[in-house]
Amino acid sequence: MARLIVIGNGMAAHRLIDALTRADTAGVWHATAIGEEPRPAYDRVALSTYFDGATETDLALADLSGRAEIRTGERATAIDRAAKTVTTSAGAVLGYDALVLATGSAPFIPPVPGADLPGCHPYRTIDDLDAITASARTAATGAVIGGGLLGLEAANALRLLGLDTHVVELAPHLMPAQIDQGAAALLARMVADLGVTAHTGTATTAILPGPGGRAAALDLDGTSLPAQVVVFSAGIRPRDDLARAAGLDLGPRGGAAVDDACRTSDPAVYAIGECASHNGTVHGLLAPANAMADTVADRLLGGTAAFTGADSSTKLKLLGVDVASFGDAHGRTEGALDVVVNDAASRRYAKLVVSDDASTLLGGVLVGDATAYAALRPLVGRALPGDPLALISPAGADTAGPSALPDDAQICSCNAVTKGDLRAAIDGGAADVPALKAATCAGTSCGSCVPMLKTLLADAGVEQSTALCEHFTRSRAELMEIARATGITTFSELIARHGTGRGCDVCKPAVASILASLGNGHILAGEQAALQDTNDHFLANLQRNGTYSVVPRIPGGEITPDRLITIGEVARDFGLYTKITGGQRIDLLGARVEQLPAIWARLVDAGFESGHAYGKALRTVKSCVGTTWCRYGVQDSVTMAIDLELRYRGLRAPHKIKAAVSGCARECAEARSKDVGVIATDKGWNLYVGGNGGFTPRHARLLASDLDDTGLVRCIDRFLMFYIRTADRLQRTAAWLETLDGGLDRVRAVVVDDALGIAADLEADMAAHVAGYRDEWRGVLEDPDKLARFASFSNAPQAPDPTISFTTVRDQPVPAAPVHLGMPAAPART
Amino acid sequence: MTAPTTAPARPAAPAWVPACASHRLQPERGVAVLLPGGAQAALFRTHDGALYALDNTDPFTGAAVLSRGIVGDRAGEPTVASPMLKHRFALRTGASLDDPAVRLAAYPVREDGGRVYVGARPL
Numbered sequence A: 001m002a003r004l005i006v007i008g009n010g011m012a013a014h015r016l017i018d019a020l021t022r023a024d025t026a027g028v029w030h031a032t033a034i035g036e037e038p039r040p041a042y043d044r045v046a047l048s049t050y051f052d053g054a055t056e057t058d059l060a061l062a063d064l065s066g067r068a069e070i071r072t073g074e075r076a077t078a079i080d081r082a083a084k085t086v087t088t089s090a091g092a093v094l095g096y097d098a099l100v101l102a103t104g105s106a107p108f109i110p111p112v113p114g115a116d117l118p119g120c121h122p123y124r125t126i127d128d129l130d131a132i133t134a135s136a137r138t139a140a141t142g143a144v145i146g147g148g149l150l151g152l153e154a155a156n157a158l159r160l161l162g163l164d165t166h167v168v169e170l171a172p173h174l175m176p177a178q179i180d181q182g183a184a185a186l187l188a189r190m191v192a193d194l195g196v197t198a199h200t201g202t203a204t205t206a207i208l209p210g211p212g213g214r215a216a217a218l219d220l221d222g223t224s225l226p227a228q229v230v231v232f233s234a235g236i237r238p239r240d241d242l243a244r245a246a247g248l249d250l251g252p253r254g255g256a257a258v259d260d261a262c263r264t265s266d267p268a269v270y271a272i273g274e275c276a277s278h279n280g281t282v283h284g285l286l287a288p289a290n291a292m293a294d295t296v297a298d299r300l301l302g303g304t305a306a307f308t309g310a311d312s313s314t315k316l317k318l319l320g321v322d323v324a325s326f327g328d329a330h331g332r333t334e335g336a337l338d339v340v341v342n343d344a345a346s347r348r349y350a351k352l353v354v355s356d357d358a359s360t361l362l363g364g365v366l367v368g369d370a371t372a373y374a375a376l377r378p379l380v381g382r383a384l385p386g387d388p389l390a391l392i393s394p395a396g397a398d399t400a401g402p403s404a405l406p407d408d409a410q411i412c413s414c415n416a417v418t419k420g421d422l423r424a425a426i427d428g429g430a431a432d433v434p435a436l437k438a439a440t441c442a443g444t445s446c447g448s449c450v451p452m453l454k455t456l457l458a459d460a461g462v463e464q465s466t467a468l469c470e471h472f473t474r475s476r477a478e479l480m481e482i483a484r485a486t487g488i489t490t491f492s493e494l495i496a497r498h499g500t501g502r503g504c505d506v507c508k509p510a511v512a513s514i515l516a517s518l519g520n521g522h523i524l525a526g527e528q529a530a531l532q533d534t535n536d537h538f539l540a541n542l543q544r545n546g547t548y549s550v551v552p553r554i555p556g557g558e559i560t561p562d563r564l565i566t567i568g569e570v571a572r573d574f575g576l577y578t579k580i581t582g583g584q585r586i587d588l589l590g591a592r593v594e595q596l597p598a599i600w601a602r603l604v605d606a607g608f609e610s611g612h613a614y615g616k617a618l619r620t621v622k623s624c625v626g627t628t629w630c631r632y633g634v635q636d637s638v639t640m641a642i643d644l645e646l647r648y649r650g651l652r653a654p655h656k657i658k659a660a661v662s663g664c665a666r667e668c669a670e671a672r673s674k675d676v677g678v679i680a681t682d683k684g685w686n687l688y689v690g691g692n693g694g695f696t697p698r699h700a701r702l703l704a705s706d707l708d709d710t711g712l713v714r715c716i717d718r719f720l721m722f723y724i725r726t727a728d729r730l731q732r733t734a735a736w737l738e739t740l741d742g743g744l745d746r747v748r749a750v751v752v753d754d755a756l757g758i759a760a761d762l763e764a765d766m767a768a769h770v771a772g773y774r775d776e777w778r779g780v781l782e783d784p785d786k787l788a789r790f791a792s793f794s795n796a797p798q799a800p801d802p803t804i805s806f807t808t809v810r811d812q813p814v815p816a817a818p819v820h821l822g823m824p825a826a827p828a829r830t
Numbered sequence B: 001m002t003a004p005t006t007a008p009a010r011p012a013a014p015a016w017v018p019a020c021a022s023h024r025l026q027p028e029r030g031v032a033v034l035l036p037g038g039a040q041a042a043l044f045r046t047h048d049g050a051l052y053a054l055d056n057t058d059p060f061t062g063a064a065v066l067s068r069g070i071v072g073d074r075a076g077e078p079t080v081a082s083p084m085l086k087h088r089f090a091l092r093t094g095a096s097l098d099d100p101a102v103r104l105a106a107y108p109v110r111e112d113g114g115r116v117y118v119g120a121r122p123l
Helices: A011-023 A044-052 A126-136 A149-160 A181-193 A241-245 A286-300 A373-379 A388-392 A394-398 A419-427 A433-440 A450-459 A476-486 A491-498 A507-517 A526-531 A561-574 A593-605 A637-648 A709-726 A733-739 A743-751 A759-772 A776-781
Strands: A002-007 A029-034 A069-071 A076-080 A085-088 A093-095 A098-101 A105-107 A120-122 A141-145 A164-169 A196-200 A206-209 A215-220 A223-226 A229-232 A236-238 A256-258 A269-271 A276-278 A314-318 A321-327 A337-343 A348-354 A361-367 A410-412 A548-550 A577-580 A586-591 A618-623 A657-662 A676-680 A685-689 A701-707 A806-809 A812-815 B016-021 B031-034 B040-045 B051-055 B070-074 B077-081 B088-090 B109-112 B115-119
Touching (some): A002 A011, A002 A093, A011 A029, A044 A126, A044 A701, A076 A241, A126 A149, A126 A229, A141 A149, A149 A164, A149 A314, A164 A215, A164 A223, A181 A196, A181 A321, A181 A337, A181 A348, A256 A269, A314 A373, A321 A373, A337 A388, A348 A388, A361 A373, A373 A410, A373 A450, A410 A419, A419 A450, A433 A450, A476 A491, A476 A709, A491 A507, A491 A526, A507 B070, A548 A593, A561 A577, A561 A586, A586 A593, A586 A812, A637 A676, A637 A709, A676 A709, A685 A709, A701 A709, A709 A733, B016 B031, B016 B040, B040 B115, B051 B109, B051 B115
Parallel strands (some): A002 A029, A098 A269, A120 A229, A141 A164, A141 A229, A618 A657, A657 A676
Antiparallel strands (some): A076 A085, A085 A093, A206 A215, A215 A223, A337 A348, A348 A361, A577 A586, A676 A685, A685 A701, A806 A812, B016 B115, B031 B040, B040 B051, B077 B088
């Protein structure tokens, strides 16, 4: 096999190896990547999400270790072009037939005094982010030098770390490379609302040390600005030292000079990404790096692909503000005209740059609302589909769409996927967005084109079914809206008016949950009883031998010795197996249907109530002991956990809801593995949402910081009610956040900033839930009709089911070996 | 519809087991009936009033829980879904809708004088 060595293991290297090994079906190449970072390639573009709760695992790119040799924690130290070898820091000398430089760039550190003080950091790698986090722990103020795209991401990171944050930009306005003065003015205003102050047209002349020798302030040409953490984001410099030492030609501003084949002055050596200089330009974005990687992959396999420059369009969310820039955003084309909507009141700025006869779209800038970006960007260089002003007026976003575009128009600029590629994939059987992503890579980088993918699927007649089941063509969220709007309170009426047939085990529990979320009395009242899954039907959890488990609520995991004794006595008297759960309570297993009321009666008498372990409802709010006992605690986590559990108990939802409260950043309650995770800070509470354990573990991500008690409860009220209203059936909060257009940012806009104006409504719904809460077990005990359902047999209500038998293991009863060994697979469901 | 209630009496008339008062059998909510000899039937009334009884034991898991399943329909065919792993069965025939090789025994049912009866032996 021919030997390919890739120096560098960032996103460009990853893309190259991925593309090459996919296409190299004959197995011509053996690829080796040498990366100095201690971990495999990760999504550097999404680096900032690290501060929003993403973990190293979330950032990881597809594992290529099975397709190539990935050497991590090792640097290439020299290239011998004559011998065709690369020497590494580990002392290895590796021969190559082709060499690719993918060394990326290094952050530019301005040559000001103090730039090397402790507390000063670049912003490029996961290690940098860890170092910034560590510095921020002992800091209250932070500054970012550089107000470009990455600088604003860094500013958001400092803000999320709790620092008073400033951005210093030498140019007259923020993001000078991408946007114009008008857009930047709005951006600065919106960023200021988040507590980040921008100082533009300002030079940093020195970084001043404080006590202990760490950074303390910036000297802004005479003015001092407190900054204990300083992040440099003042541009990048290609890392071309290896290329230089190897005698390769360099570009005018550094970088290995490459031709359209991405080949350097040595035909056996290529360069891609931010270390390459193509026609004198070093591209600092992902799309050109990907295009270069694809070019080299093709060339290595004998192809003739050429890199001819790349689209530098971007769409981002910076500090929660949508910003997009595409094509000739600055109107540098001869005779270009601007069409601008600058609505400071509703915080929207949109500019289109059009040709002198206003017939062709050349570029544009959007701030505040960038939804039109996906439709406008592919139109660059093409005839405008209508009046340019209409395209950027609030109602106009729909007038431009992918339907009218020709097949060669690029829909995904990150991965250079055209409409034709997507149509071919749809014709080839891709029936939904995930399938389209897998087939074409479209939408897998920045994701801004995903709405276009949906439109293309719809245009092709591929139905994106959100139908609940064969009985309802509507989704759960739609049925929820129908029930809310019409006041329908029974399944029979709902299916008669909005469905067909008599329902099934999919739609009935889903509708039962909707009706319960809207507050329709006891879940076993009237017709509702027949809708419930067996767990809800018997207010207990069905086990494999037909018995049930009983879980009384133990709010926050706090329990008195007397109550513990009661649970022990009940278990002993009814012969139940006991086990401590992961949610800080006690599970009593092995109860027969006819025993349930007697067990509940004992528990209810002792002051217990249902723990809703059986329901798609709030389960527990776990807690650590907090300030009451813990030497490290900074807030009273137990009281908060109990308050939250008592507030949300019985709340029916699309899926179960788990929560936890930790009394300090050590996070002993594991709150970030919960749907709602609360972590104490010195100033209050940080609220994380969207975590879960299970088959696909997810860390919760930060929704809001430093809330006081009232603010925390208000935020959770709104979050949970928004989830209940809009999520799909059996969709945990993590999956809901992933499928929601706009994701966590959208939720933050609705929940924290009340973007939809429904916050008061959501809070009122929650208030109604809290006021209407009744213990479901007590509800059965007090109603003879409901009580009559808890019979083993209709003709022998107290006769034990003869098929249930127990054996003893470790002094406790467990189901005797079932008749059928092993559990069969559940039937496949769509 | 060939409801089991209309099944002709056999020469040796089946022993009918009184299951419950009619008003106790609510539409789409099953009950379990203990039969002589220890067998169990799951008895259902569908929305249109028709009565069905099947073996109460879920053949896929061995647990006697079918009466606690959700009653509905698949393309108009009345069904019950086992609460254990959600396998569905046709109420008319006992046939599994997930595995053609599996069929539950069906029992005769009749309603008379305000009471519902299940046959002591399957059809």
